[in-house]
Amino acid sequence: MPRVFITGLGFVTSIGNDAATVTRHLRELRHGFEVYPPFQQPDIPCKVAGTIKEFNTDSPDPEDWTFPARYRIKRELLRSMAPNGLYAHCALLQALEDARLTDADISNPHTGLYAASGGSPFLTHHHHDRLLKVGVMRCSPLGIVASIVGTLNFNLVAAFKIQGASCGFSSACASSAHALGYAFDDLVLGRQRRMFIVGAEDGNLDAILPFAGMRTLSLQTDPNLASRPFDVARDGFVGTGGATVLVLELEEEAARRGVRPYAEILGWGQASDGYNVAISHPEGNGSAAAMRHALQASRVAPAEIGYVNAHATSTLIGDISEARALRAVFGEAAPRLAVSSTKALTGHGLSLAGAMESAFCALALRDGFIPGNAHLRNVDPECGGLLFPRTTEDRPAGLVLKNSSGFGGANVAMVFKHVA
Amino acid sequence: MPDAVSTSSSAVKPLPTTPKPFAPEDEVSLREALKRCSPSTFEAAVQFRKTGNAEHVPAVVIGVIERFVEPDLRIRLKDADDDLRLIEDLGIDSLTMMEIVILVEDVLQMSINNEELRNLRTVGDVKTFIDCKIRGLPLPRPTRFIPIEHIGAVMPIQPPFLFLNEASVSSLAANGKYKITGQEFFLQGHFKDNPVMPASIMLEALGQLAVLYLLEGAPTEPGKMVSAQMIFFTGCEGVRAHRVCKPGDILSLSIKPKRMKMPLATFEGSIRVGQEKAVIAEEITLTYGFVEAASAPVPINGAEHLGATGAAQNAVPAPTPLRAAVTA
Numbered sequence: 001m002p003r004v005f006i007t008g009l010g011f012v013t014s015i016g017n018d019a020a021t022v023t024r025h026l027r028e029l030r031h032g033f034e035v036y037p038p039f040q041q042p043d044i045p046c047k048v049a050g051t052i053k054e055f056n057t058d059s060p061d062p063e064d065w066t067f068p069a070r071y072r073i074k075r076e077l078l079r080s081m082a083p084n085g086l087y088a089h090c091a092l093l094q095a096l097e098d099a100r101l102t103d104a105d106i107s108n109p110h111t112g113l114y115a116a117s118g119g120s121p122f123l124t125h126h127h128h129d130r131l132l133k134v135g136v137m138r139c140s141p142l143g144i145v146a147s148i149v150g151t152l153n154f155n156l157v158a159a160f161k162i163q164g165a166s167c168g169f170s171s172a173c174a175s176s177a178h179a180l181g182y183a184f185d186d187l188v189l190g191r192q193r194r195m196f197i198v199g200a201e202d203g204n205l206d207a208i209l210p211f212a213g214m215r216t217l218s219l220q221t222d223p224n225l226a227s228r229p230f231d232v233a234r235d236g237f238v239g240t241g242g243a244t245v246l247v248l249e250l251e252e253e254a255a256r257r258g259v260r261p262y263a264e265i266l267g268w269g270q271a272s273d274g275y276n277v278a279i280s281h282p283e284g285n286g287s288a289a290a291m292r293h294a295l296q297a298s299r300v301a302p303a304e305i306g307y308v309n310a311h312a313t314s315t316l317i318g319d320i321s322e323a324r325a326l327r328a329v330f331g332e333a334a335p336r337l338a339v340s341s342t343k344a345l346t347g348h349g350l351s352l353a354g355a356m357e358s359a360f361c362a363l364a365l366r367d368g369f370i371p372g373n374a375h376l377r378n379v380d381p382e383c384g385g386l387l388f389p390r391t392t393e394d395r396p397a398g399l400v401l402k403n404s405s406g407f408g409g410a411n412v413a414m415v416f417k418h419v420a
Numbered sequence: 421m422p423d424a425v426s427t428s429s430s431a432v433k434p435l436p437t438t439p440k441p442f443a444p445e446d447e448v449s450l451r452e453a454l455k456r457c458s459p460s461t462f463e464a465a466v467q468f469r470k471t472g473n474a475e476h477v478p479a480v481v482i483g484v485i486e487r488f489v490e491p492d493l494r495i496r497l498k499d500a501d502d503d504l505r506l507i508e509d510l511g512i513d514s515l516t517m518m519e520i521v522i523l524v525e526d527v528l529q530m531s532i533n534n535e536e537l538r539n540l541r542t543v544g545d546v547k548t549f550i551d552c553k554i555r556g557l558p559l560p561r562p563t564r565f566i567p568i569e570h571i572g573a574v575m576p577i578q579p580p581f582l583f584l585n586e587a588s589v590s591s592l593a594a595n596g597k598y599k600i601t602g603q604e605f606f607l608q609g610h611f612k613d614n615p616v617m618p619a620s621i622m623l624e625a626l627g628q629l630a631v632l633y634l635l636e637g638a639p640t641e642p643g644k645m646v647s648a649q650m651i652f653f654t655g656c657e658g659v660r661a662h663r664v665c666k667p668g669d670i671l672s673l674s675i676k677p678k679r680m681k682m683p684l685a686t687f688e689g690s691i692r693v694g695q696e697k698a699v700i701a702e703e704i705t706l707t708y709g710f711v712e713a714a715s716a717p718v719p720i721n722g723a724e725h726l727g728a729t730g731a732a733q734n735a736v737p738a739p740t741p742l743r744a745a746v747t748a
Contacts, residue, residue: 063456074490076516138526141518 005261008099008247010091014050033223050240050347057083060126082120084200087243112164115152116175174406177354199355203241229312229341240347262362269293273409284325294413306397312341323383502544563590583625589637602667626689650709658702
């Protein structure tokens with residue numbers, strides 16, 4: 001079977017806007033949370049978010065946005081972007097540079113782009129408000145492509161002249177993991193030779209606050225305590241946005257260009273709970289099945305896995321389901337299985353989460369460390385029976401399993417391997 | 421309202437027949453709308469909204485266009501003539517055009533129909549278009565490409581004395597091309613063993629382009645059309661030749677009406693070969709006259725099908741506003 005490698009990464013995240021900073025913050029367990037000004041109103045119960053630094057996208061007019069001067073983006077491209085489009089554009093520029101790709105490598109029929117974001121509730125709101133107030137004929141002609149789900153792929157494919165496969169994925173918090181999985185399949189099947197996987201979210205009030213209606217957001221006011229996956233005192237997730245891009249290439253492409261990959265993708269699996277629109281299966285049945293499928297497809301035994309980057313978002317029910325699923329899949333190996341959720345540092349990136357955390361796994365595999373569990377003091381007994389390193393361990397994981405789960409009980413698991 | 425098209429957009433405000441009182445809150449929203457335009461654009465917009473004086477419209481329109489043009493291309497708008505092309509010269513695509521229109525609509529409190537936008541190709545087209553909308557005049561005919569067959573069909577001058585291979589005509593100007601083949605009969609003697617296009621013939625070519633403008637682009641009176649049999653040369657001034665033109669050269673001709681008052685039409689004209697100046701004529705004056713139009717005016721949209729429908733239909737020009745040509 002053809003081998004697939006991760007050869008480039010790009011980040012605009014709450015814990016850093018480049019691979020070096022992100023790596024350092026993963027190692028040092030420094031979170032990206034702040035008291036988020038738009039939440040500081042009496043009728044808004046949550047107060048903290050994983051904020052994006054160096055960027056300001058508060059205005060609905062992209063020409064008001066500020067971002068680091070190293071990114072030069074023409075108005076012609078900016079005008080159709082949502083905040084998540086800007087983050088993704090910058091992360092993709094990083095990833096292309098990181099992978100040392102030429103224009104010809106990027107724009108050809110064998111190079112595609114899969115993307116995932118929840119669209120932009122912020123701009124949807126803005127444009128609909130304007131439509132109702134001043135009439136549709138005075139609305140921006142690009143309001144739709146800036147707002148709807150798919151805005152990421154529309155913008156990036158046009159801006160970077162992508163000619164291969166392109167589409168968007170929509171399975172909520174499993175979206176960009178699905179994008180990664182199907183991109184892997186396209187490479188293995190010989191449909192494409194290189195794929196860009198993009199996850200991004202606005203991460204602003206309009207994107208995060210609706211989850212408070214489900215009572216899934218942490219109400220903690222202290223940024224140091226807000227996101228505590230697997231802790232007995234956890235009280236919900238902390239929202240975040242940003243973007244992450246992974247460059248996937250077939251072995252021969254990576255070899256031809258002489259780049260050193262971050263990691264190899266061995267395979268992936270998915271399964272659904274078939275249970276509830278928003279609540280994860282209490283025993284984590286779908287998640288367990290996804291992990292088993294991924295291990296089987298990768299021809300890896302559970303005991304060979306050195307680290308699991310959990311989906312665990314710090315919600316009461318979700319973390320327990322995943323812990324149960326892990327115990328079921330890993331059996332006797334479970335007590336020695338290093339598990340952590342990097343959402344303790346970043347917050348939950350929704351559609352971005354799968355790609356962002358897969359990229360974290362790639363960094364950990366390349367640099368030989370296992371991110372610890374930040375903010376975890378007392379493990380919830382319901383989540384017990386697993387190894388939760390409290391600090392980052394400087395040892396190579398060898399093989400890494402990455403879980404993602406989304407609304408409707410969609411579960412995805414990926415298996416990554418260290419490249420010698 | 422004189423033009424039916426603008427009544428179809430019911431969602432937006434109709435043209436004000438008298439200027440509405442310009443309230444302080446209007447100025448605030450106007451300033452916000454034009455915050456990325458030059459201060460002079462804002463000032464012109466305020467003056468227009470206060471007085472309804474259409475003299476301020478071109479400054480507003482150019483200011484809005486400038487705001488949407490990439491910074492490195494904005495220099496082209498400085499001292500730009502009306503022939504500056506929106507797509508080719510300024511990089512404005514149809515979506516940007518829409519952004520320009522939405523802002524102009526907002527600022528000038530007018531409505532523009534999508535159908536009306538298709539024919540706007542140059543800065544001059546846009547200025548004239550907005551001006552006609554403001555004044556409630558019928559829309560001018562857009563710049564049209566006129567192929568050789570049609571030139572031959574409408575022109576009183578015929579080969580071997582016709583020196584236009586192709587032309588485009590708007591209500592503001594006409595441009596044409598002529599390739600010197602070397603087969604022109606007069607080149608046998610002008611000069612001996614050294615064929616050079618006579619300057620007098622080059623002036624003739626400019627005059628022919630002006631004739632085409634009178635027939636195809638010039639404003640007329642209702643029910644009247646310019647008669648091809650009544651156009652004659654009366655005079656020229658400030659003619660200078662800058663470059664020897666020989667077989668193989670492609671002459672790029674352009675004329676613009678300077679004054680039109682029956683029965684005299686005065687144009688300025690120039691010929692280039694590539695980027696090189698060949699001939700300048702400060703003034704070429706023709707005399708012309710009207711005859712009764714044979715049938716009802718052709719709708720403006722009919723101009724799009726010029727090539728297909730041929731000369732008969734287009735020999736009857738649609739009424740065009742006097743203003744469009746006189747301001748040139």
